[in-house]
Amino acid sequence: MHPSAPAAAPPPDHPHPQPASPRDLFVSFTWLALQGFGGVLAIVQREMVEKKKWLTPDQFLEDWAVAQVMPGPNVINLALMIGDRYFGLRGAIAAVAGMLTVPLFVILALAVLYAHYAANPQVAAALRGMGAVSGGLIAATGIKLIPQLRKHPLGFATCLGFVALVFAAIALLKIPLGWVLLAVGGVACVWTWKKISP
């Protein structure tokens, strides 16, 4: 097991659970992807952090930050990083393949079915209901990570200020993500750089 940063390393007397094999990664990520209606992120947090405990909440937060700023689908990047951490390239491929293969066939089946039921208003309404729930799920994923910020070098209050700033910029002012990451993320990183000891 390689923790992604010294700060996030679990104490050595608490070995934390790991995937058994690349096959375990493939099956776990397939199951995870199939539960993720309208996005997989909330499920990743529930399965990887809370149930299987392959990631600590700190590691999840750090990995997610990296997955977010790299190009490509965030949850795919996250799966790649988790797979690579335990089994190198084989693990990375197993995790990403698990995330994509079975859901790909499901979505093709849905696309063929869709032609028949597209006009049914109840189907559209049920999808709307699921969309609203998945919005709640993702927001809760963020809320659950707030306690992790208590140990942050910038202090809890400053962190909450950054959370509020990003929320307002994206959700209320609808500023493009790239600018928010560059401006707010840049300030947060430079400030943290000054605070942590060299």
Added chain:
Amino acid sequence: MTIAMQWHDWLALFGQYLLLSLLSISGAITTVPDMHRYLVAQHGWLTEAQFTSSVAIAQAAPGPNVLFVALMGWNVGLNAGGGIGAGPVAWLLGFFGLMVTMVGIMLPSTTLTYFATRWGHRNRTRREVRAFKQGMAPVVVGLLIATGWVLAGGNQSPGVPAWHLWLLSGVAALVVWRTRIHLLWLLGCGAALGAVGFV
């Protein structure tokens, strides 16, 4: 709809998705406007309805949202083969199109992420790597809450008061935060409430 695709058209499509892959910071969904410009407006390889339904189905289906890219390739292939009713040749071309767009959108970004995160891991004790990872933490929390907010209010029905949708999202967030109930139950409740006309 039927279109003619030459080998250099497929190559151009592949090249376009390789390029978009590197531009898809924070997710493939941010490149949708450019895909629309390329596939619908510039080349006419997809109809407007095929394009929007590809995105909508992927949002509603299980799995990563990036699979909308697969449906776009699938539809381009079907169109090149004479439509879904044209039989096995069209289906094969659909599958070929799907591979062209999916491999195109995945290959550059996953390769870059793979090597960049390995580099970051080897250099994890460096001050700037730690500052980056820890500094981004509050930003990520804010982004997650904002994404939930945008999804919650994004899809209002004309006939139903908006607060119904917000209430459903809010209750879902509260339940996920405070309990360990399986998320599929919540999604099922959302679907049922939608089907009976609450949202």
